[in-house]
Amino acid sequence: MANPSAEELSHSARTQWELFQIRMFYQLAAFRKEPLAELIVRRPQRAPYPLYERIRSQGELVHSTLGPVAISASHGFVAQALRAPELGVAEPPARRSGLVRPIEDSFLMRNRPDHPRLRRLVTPWFTAKALQQRRESLLKLAHQRIDELAGQPSFDVVQDYAVPLAVRVICELTGLPVGEDWRRLAALGDILPLSTTAGLPSTRNQRRLDAGWANLNAYLDTAIAQKSQAPEGSLLASLVERSQDPEQLGRHDLLATLGVLLIAGFETSVGLIGHVTARFLDQPDLRRAAVADRSVLTEVLEETLRYEPPVQFTARRVNQDCEVAGHRLQAGVELFLLLGGANRDPQVFENPNAFQLFRANSKAHLAFSAGEHYCIGAGLARLETEVGLQALFERLPELRRAGRARWQPTQNIRAYRRLPVRG
Structure with missing residues (x-):
């Protein structure tokens, strides 16, 4: 690799200095x-909920003094905003060539008509009926991973169990190849936290992001080239067939769609497994009840999603002047919708800062967003x-903590990065 020129070094220095100045501005x-x-x-390691409460105490919708931005931690406003047709995601500039960045380029960050058009292509594989038909195969994958961990005195629930399980599950569902190279795909999971953080990426993290996207593009290009090896009727096979007609699905959209399912497809599962496992380790009676009774486990999952959602916030842009929950909004305003704050709104959830099973309205949480972008x-x-939890605690009922847990180092993804255990 050629050494950077003096001009490139100068630009890099200017960029780092500018980033430093911007960070100091926000710090002040x-x-x-x-x-x-x-x-x-x-700081991502600190629970964000006291901050959300302070924002909510200032009103249902709080306008920033730093620009045309408003913030809400109110369940009533957030729920309506997510469903308001006048609001949409802030679409990045259209790119049809070059490196595909699935978080930015997929239907995740597209509005009508592209969002529903692209989403419809993958929906059949994610219906309740289609997923329930995969329960036994998911259970087999979970037991397979536990077998691989057998004999180890300790392991990490997140990195050694949840991540490889989630990678294998999403690859089996989509038809993407995984084989024994799950570690390569697991490493791509770091892209989502880095690309969705609220702060400005450091120069180092930006390089990591670019390298991650390049690796993902290369993996997907290889999978598409080897489409003949994809299971018949798989999502991969279906999308590749549609891509034969660029009017239906061009290469850029093909890679972006597969990429976002792969990356975002296992991050939420990993976060949820980590949160529930941590609670089970600290509350063995609850763990035993949940393992013995699926209805209890279901309640634990829903209350965990309310109490500690893996994705903490989302954003919307006001596309035209409108009114949401009694608030007049001007076109161009950006909204920060704090899902984690809305889920602890005392106007909706009684004693919201307590983990409480069998809430009458537990499923009113917004952990998975709402509206078209649910x-x-x-x-x-x-x-x-x-x-995954049923298999883990049936096979290893005496699991206990084996060291300090660590959080993901980002603001938006509230999930464990490390959760060491021993059995």
Whole structure:
């Protein structure tokens, strides 16, 4: 590789200096309790819920002094905003060539008509009926991974169990190849937390992102080239067939769709498995009840999604002047919708900061968003977590903590990065 030129080094230095100045600006604004700045500079290791409460105490919708941005931790406003037709995601500039970045380029960040058109291509594989037909295969994958961990005095529930299980599940569901190379795909999971953080990426993290996207593009190009090896009737085979007509599905959209399902498809499941496992380790009576009774486990999952959602916030842009929950919004305003804050709104959930089973309205949480952009993988995350935990604690009922847990180092993904255990 050629050495960087003096001009490139100068540009890099300017970029780092500019990023430093921007970070100092937000740090100063956060010191003054500016809510947007506090969200951006918050330390991910600290629970965000006190900050959400403080924002909610300032009103249902809080306008930032740093630009045309408003923030809400109110369940009533967030729920309506997610469903409002006048609001949409902030679409990045259209790109039909070059490196595909699935979080930015997929239907995840597209509005009508592209969003429903692309989403419909994959929906049949994520219906409740289609997923339930995969329960036994998911259970087999869970037991297979536990067999692989047999004999180890300790392991990491997140990195050694949840991640490889989730990678294998999403690959089996989509028809993407995994084989024994799951570690390569698991490493791509770091892309989602980095690409969805509220703060500005460091130069180092931006390089990691670019390298991750390049690796993902190469993997997907190989999978598409070897389409003949994909199972008949698989999602991969279906999308590749449609891509033969670029008017239906061009290469850029093909890679973006497969990529977002792969990356986002296992992150929520991994986060949910980690959260529930941590609670079971600390509450053995609850663990035994949940393993013995699937209805109890279902309640644990829903309350966990409310209490500690893996995805903490989402954003919407006001596309035209409108009114949402009694608030007049001007076109161009960006909204930060705090899902984790809405899920602890005392106007909706009694004693919201307590983990409480069998809430009458437990499923009113917004952990998977709502409206047109409701998480397509919600059903998979629930099923995979249920099956994965059932197998894990039936096989290893004496699991206990074996060291300090660590959180993902990002603001938006609230999930364990490490959760060591021993049995």
